[in-house]
Amino acid sequence: MSNSGGRRLKQWLIEQIQSGQYSGLQWEDETRTMFRIPWKHAGKQDYNQEVDASIFKAWAVFKGKFKEGDRAEPATWKTRLRCALNKSPDFEEVTERSQLDISEPYKVYRIVPEEEQKHGKSSMAMAATSSSGDITDMDCSPAEIEEFMKEEEGCGIQASPEYWSQGSINAFSLHQDPLPSGTLSSVFSQMMITFYYGGKVVQNTHVTHPEGCRISPQLLARGALYSSDSMQSIHFPPAEIIEYDKQRYVTRKLLGHLERGVLVRANQEGIFIKRLCQSRIFWTGLGEVGSQYNPMPGKLERDAVVKIFDTGRFFQALQLYQEGQIPAPDPTVTLCFGEELNDISSAKNKLIIVQITMVNCQHMLDTMNMRRTQAYSNNPNLEMCDEVASEQMARIYQDLCSYSVPQRPACYRDNMPITA
Structure with a gap:
């Protein structure tokens, strides 16, 4: 799927919900003003990247940030969509409905009507959307960065353990010279x-x-x-x-x-x-x-x-x-x-x-x-x-x-x- 110019996140996401091909991505109410999006942490034992990161991967593909054959980065995919949702004036997280401490956690977002956006949304949120309706990519808040880092902990940063061997944490090239x-x-x-x-x-x-x-x-x-x-x-x-x-x-x-x-x-x-x-x-x-x-x-x-x-x-x-x-x-x-x-x-x-x-x-x-x-x-x-x-x-x-x-x-x- 390719990004065709001015298509907005709202239109794309509604299409994904209605397709029914992403497990856990569904409408929250009959009037279709709110929806659930799966939100399982990558560090959980039953985490399945193919299933639990599928909607995030789809957004990365749509934005041209990932193509088959590239290295999989589920935490980055998740952060891209989270940042896009939080920056878009079209969406508002409904935290009281979100369930993050269950076996299949999810967040709930509300689709904000355009009339309400004109009167209730802050100018900062509106400014995050460009004239073409696209979302500023990965422009995350400190809280979002912190959540991303927690995801990274779950995925495991590719550190170099040979640089952190036992005892080397305090190793410095200090010579046995007399006191300065x-x-x-x-x-x-x-x-x-x-x-x-x-x-x-x-x-x-x-x-x-x-x-x-x-x-x-x-x-x-x-x-x-x-x-x-x-x-x-x-x-x-x-x-x-x-x-x-x-x-x-x-x-x-x-x-x-x-x-x-x-x-x-x-x-x-x-x-x-x-x-x-x-x-x-x-x-x-x-x-x-x-x-x-x-x-x-x-x-x-x-x-x-x-x-x-x-x-x-x-x-x-x-x-x-x-x-x-x-x-x-x-x-x-x-x-x-x-x-x-x-x-x-x-x-x-x-x-x-x-x-x-x-x-x-x-x-x-x-x-x-x-x-x-x-x-x-x-x-x-x-x-x-x-x-x-x-x-x-x-x-x-x-x-x-x-x-x-x-x-x-x-x-x-x-x-x-x-x-x-």
């Missing part, structure tokens, strides 16, 4: 920022600016909210580097909701973050949530300053690790953009993960591991290195104890101006 020279504040301000797309490392950036950094998409960051001399600017890698089409498409859409980015700063207290962007962000690390040494996922509220890594906690845990009481503490914080993060093991399936590591804490952990290895060795040439490590630990503990913790995080003022 300079003041204590400059030592603790250094961070390593690592970007993962679909479980694959795509970029590493070293932060050295004492005021921290702003992480945001590159194109949208050119009109920076904060000047480059006030903090370091770090940009998300472009979605074009992603190999797989559907992952690249939805990552690009998600990046569009990160335009204001996040502010991150590290000091003697730990790592602080301020979320400015529209997208939800979940995180896990040795911060202000969870039990004492077991990080639990948290959610960042917009414009709130949150301590996502506590230096004092880390060194307490490091001491216990040295004594063999607990596993090694993690000097890394994991941020998940746009998707909920239940635990660190699920991070490899996420579209965008950003990991932030305090360079100094990573160095101390590496030093501790080296000391533990030396404990099983009788090499006298390594004794000096052990003494140096002990002196470093003692100095840091002393500095931490003498550091006066302010009543409020000093990273970002509450009244810091944020330009829209």
Whole structure:
């Protein structure tokens, strides 16, 4: 079936309902003002692409977005039709009639009469339809993007597991050099920022600016909210580097909701973050949530300053690790953009993960591991290195104890101006 110019979604969809060839696509009432459309999640065990995605596939074929022989992308097909329905002034979802928690879920839409459209529909909805009556393709709202990403989770993003092997989540090319020279504040301000797309490392950036950094998409960051001399600017890698089409498409859409980015700063207290962007962000690390040494996922509220890594906690845990009481503490914080993060093991399936590591804490952990290895060795040439490590630990503990913790995080003022 081909798209013949000005034929509208309304005419096409009514024809499909009346054809009776799509299971679950049917009229909801006798007057034919409402209809049901099947809405089964791709992650369900009984999901059958040939049946459950048939109407969505038909729309993709009609729009010229799919032809036989192309790679099947049921989540993308579904999103195209959902976006078209939600943008069209001809349709309105009747949520109270929709049934999404049953074995054969469906949504109900109402066909909006043209007279009602003239008086009741918003100008934004009307603007989504061009003069030829066609629908702006894939122009989705944040909620629709979020639903699409859930569908993607069900289908399974084609991640590269070899980039996310056991232990590699915290692997950085940090050398066993002496602690960086300079003041204590400059030592603790250094961070390593690592970007993962679909479980694959795509970029590493070293932060050295004492005021921290702003992480945001590159194109949208050119009109920076904060000047480059006030903090370091770090940009998300472009979605074009992603190999797989559907992952690249939805990552690009998600990046569009990160335009204001996040502010991150590290000091003697730990790592602080301020979320400015529209997208939800979940995180896990040795911060202000969870039990004492077991990080639990948290959610960042917009414009709130949150301590996502506590230096004092880390060194307490490091001491216990040295004594063999607990596993090694993690000097890394994991941020998940746009998707909920239940635990660190699920991070490899996420579209965008950003990991932030305090360079100094990573160095101390590496030093501790080296000391533990030396404990099983009788090499006298390594004794000096052990003494140096002990002196470093003692100095840091002393500095931490003498550091006066302010009543409020000093990273970002509450009244810091944020330009829209």
